Amino acid sequence: DTGVSQDPRHKITKRGQNVTFRCDPISEHNRLYWYRQTLGQGPEFLTYFQNEAQLEKSRLLSDRFSAERPKGSFSTLEIQRTEQGDSAMYLCASSPSKGTDTQYFGPGTRLTVL
Amino acid sequence: GENVEQHPSTLSVQEGDSAVIKCTYSDSASNYFPWYKQELGKRPQLIIDIRSNVGEKKDQRIAVTLNKTAKHFSLHITETQPEDSAVYFCAASLYSSASKIIFGSGTRLSIRP
Numbered sequence: 111d112t113g114v115s116q117d118p119r120h121k122i123t124k125r126g127q128n129v130t131f132r133c134d135p136i137s138e139h140n141r142l143y144w145y146r147q148t149l150g151q152g153p154e155f156l157t158y159f160q161n162e163a164q165l166e167k168s169r170l171l172s173d174r175f176s177a178e179r180p181k182g183s184f185s186t187l188e189i190q191r192t193e194q195g196d197s198a199m200y201l202c203a204s205s206p207s208k209g210t211d212t213q214y215f216g217p218g219t220r221l222t223v224l
Numbered sequence: 225g226e227n228v229e230q231h232p233s234t235l236s237v238q239e240g241d242s243a244v245i246k247c248t249y250s251d252s253a254s255n256y257f258p259w260y261k262q263e264l265g266k267r268p269q270l271i272i273d274i275r276s277n278v279g280e281k282k283d284q285r286i287a288v289t290l291n292k293t294a295k296h297f298s299l300h301i302t303e304t305q306p307e308d309s310a311v312y313f314c315a316a317s318l319y320s321s322a323s324k325i326i327f328g329s330g331t332r333l334s335i336r337p
Binding site: 143149150152153154155158164166168201211212213214215216217218 | 228230257260266267268269270273281313315317323325326327328329330332
């Protein structure tokens with residue numbers, strides 16, 4: 111499968127714990143995006159990387175959230191001190207730097223905070 | 225910032241009939257409008273997109289229209305089939321910056337046999 115992959119697909123955690131998600135974009139896609147989707151809503155933008163540089167962050171991304179893309183390939187999203195309101199589907203998408211604006215989504219990581 | 229409104233939130237049509245989903249956007253600078261289909265438990269998948277230099281685009285049974293003046297765009301599905309049942313999201317973005325996509329709230333389309 112050469113599409114965007116995410117790991118884990120499901121995560122159940124207790125309130126106050128830290129969690130980390132991983133996204134592997136399509137090979138050679140320079141741009142990587144994180145979105146959050148709650149039930150019955152469209153995806154909401156969280157943050158965006160061009161190669162290893164984090165170029166934009168949403169105000170939704172509180173100081174408990176941090177994202178990295180250290181080598182410009184895979185990315186991680188960490189949530190510290192999880193809250194019940196963090197329960198959502200976390201989607202990753204990638205896009206090539208030239209030729210198209212299409213963003214290709216991964217299958218998502220569903221987070222449940224108890 | 226950009227805001228995308230989508231209507232209706234749910235839509236039920238008879239198999240074989242047409243379905244229309246309408247969206248409006250607020251930022252006149254937006255110039256890229258993708259539509260995504262999301263089946264239950266699956267990832268959003270791009271079905272069609274349009275850029276602001278084009279008023280209409282068609283791909284088999286799917287067409288999208290764009291009215292830049294009114295800041296409206298619509299998705300039209302003709303000859304609907306059971307596999308068209310899904311949630312559809314419209315979205316807007318600023319193409320030149322490869323920026324974030326702002327999504328509408330989605331339309332749950334059900335096709336009645």
